[in-house]
Amino acid sequence: MLDVRRLRLLRDLSQLGTIAAVAKIHTYTPSAVSQQLAALEREAGVALLERSGRRVVLTPAGAVLAKHAETVLSALEEAGAAVAAAGNELSGPLHIGAFPTAVRTLLPEALVTLGRDHPRLELMVTELDPADAPEALRERRLDVALIHDYDVLPTAGGQGLEESPLLEETVFLAVRAGSGFAGIHSAADAAWIAGTPGTVCHAVTLQLCHTAGFSPRIRHYADDFAAVLALVAAGQGVSLVPQLAAADPPSGVRLLPLGARRRTRIAHRSGAAGHPAVIAFTEAVRASTAGYLAH
Template sequence: MLDVRRLRLLRDLAHLGTISAVAEAHTYTASAVSQQLAALQREAGVPLLERFGRRVRLTAAGVALVEHTEVLLGALEAADATLAAARGGLTGPLRIGAFPSAVRTLLPAALAALGRDHPHLDLHVSELDPVDVPAALRKRRLDVALVHDYDLVPADPDPTAESLRLLDEPVFLAVADEHPGTLADAADSHWIVGSPGTLCHTLALRLCHDAGFSPRVRHHADDFTAVLALVAAGQGVAVVPQLGVEHLPAPVRLRTLPIRRRTSIAFRRGSGSHPAVAACVTALSSAASGSGLRPD
C-alpha cells in the first residue's frame, strides 16, 4: 500500500519543482524529502523520478501517480467533510484568504454573518494575491479563498482545488482628466501598475500589448485606493476594477474597458461539503448579492 504522506510529497514536487522547495513547504530537510521519495519509488516498483541536469523531474509513471494522488486527496477531504457534518456544530479554525479589494468590500459583511450565525468558528483572514492561493490551499494555510482572474488573462486550472463563480465586474481605465479618452490614447502616458508577479501587473502589460504599445511604467502599487490617489495626483493612468473604486477622487475619470474581472470562491478539492466551508460560501454569496454584481 502506498503511503499517503509520501504521495503528498510527490504531488508537491510536481507543483513546486524542486526538492528543496518541497522541504521548505513541509519544514523538512531536503535529505528527508529525498529519502521519503526514494521509499515511495520502492513501494511503487517503477521509477517515479529521473535526473534532469542538477534537478529531478517526474517520469511518465510519476505524473500518472500524481493525477491519482489528486483524486485520493480529494476523497480524503470529502471524508473529513462527512465526519465534520456528522459531529454537528461549527467549531474550530476557518482560514480565509482574499485579495485586497475583496477584503475591503466583500469580506466584512461575510465575516459579520459568520460570526453571528456560527459564533464558535475561529475566523482567520489573510490578504494575498490570487497567484499565491493554490499553494496556500495545498499547504493548508487556507481553507477558503476569494480569487480573481480576467477574461483577457484567464487562470490556469488547478487540479488541487475547486471553485465557484461569485461575481463579474467591469474594468476601467482611470485617468486624471478628459485625456486620454481611450486605451490607445494612453500609449504616451505614464502608467501605475501592480507589483511584478501579481495578476494585475500581468493584466496591465497584456492589455497594453494587445493595444499595440508597451506601458511606460512609473509606479507600482497594489492597493487600488493608493492607485487612484496617484492617478488623481497626475502620476499616470491605471487599470482598476469596479470593486477597487470605493471612493473616486474628484479629478479622476473612468473609461470602461472591454474586459471583465471574475471573482470565484476556491477551496481544496473535496472540501466543498465541509460545514464550515459551506457556511463560508453561503456568507460570501450573500455579500456578493449585496454588491449588486452577479456572475455572467
C-alpha cells in the same frame, strides 16, 4: 501501505517540478524531501524518480502514482467533510484568503454573518494576491479563498482545487479629470501606475497595453487601489482599476470603462465542497456580494 504525506510530496513534485520547490513550500530541507520520496519508492516497489541532467523527473510509474495521489487526497478531503457534516455544530479554525479589494468590500459582512450563525467557528483571514492563493490552498495554509483573473488573461487554480464563480466586474482606465484620454489606446504615451511585478494586476496591465499595441511606461508601482487612485488624482499617471475599487474615487479622477472584465471565484481543495464550513462561507460571501452590489 503508501504513506499519505509522502504521496502529497510526490503530487507537489509533479506540479512544481523541483525538489527544492517542494522543500520550500513544506519548510523541509531538500534532503528530507528526497529521503521521504525514496521511502515512498520502497513502499511502491518501483522507481518513481529518475535523473534528467541536473533535475529529478517522474518516471512513468511516478506520473501514474502522482495522478492517483490527487484522487487519494481529494477523497480524504471528502471524508473530512463528511465527518464534519455529521457533527452538531461548526467549530474550529476556518482559514480564509482573499485579495485586498475583496477583504475591504465583500468579506466584512460575510464575516459578521458567519460569526453570528456559527459562533464557535474561528475565522482567520489572510490578505494575499490571487496568484499566491492556489499554492496556499494546496499547502493547507488556507481552507477557502477568493481569487480572481481577467477575461483577457485567464488563469486556473490547477490540480487539486475546485472553483465556483462569484462576481464579474467592469475594468476602468483611471485618468485625471480634465485630461484628454478617450480609452486605453490614447494612453500609449502616458505614465502608468501598475501593481508590483508578479501580481495578477501587473500582468493584466501589460496584457491590455500590449493588446492595444504598446508597452506601458510604468512610473509607479502600487498594490493598494486607494493609493493608485490618489496617484492618478495627483497627475502621476493612469492605471487600471476594477469596479470594486472604483466605487468611490477621489475628486479629480475620471473612470473610463473598458471591455475587459475581472472575474472573482471561490476556491477550495478538491473534495472539500461538501464541508459545512466551506458551504457556510460560500453562502455568506454570496449573500454579502449581492448586498454590496445592491447598495
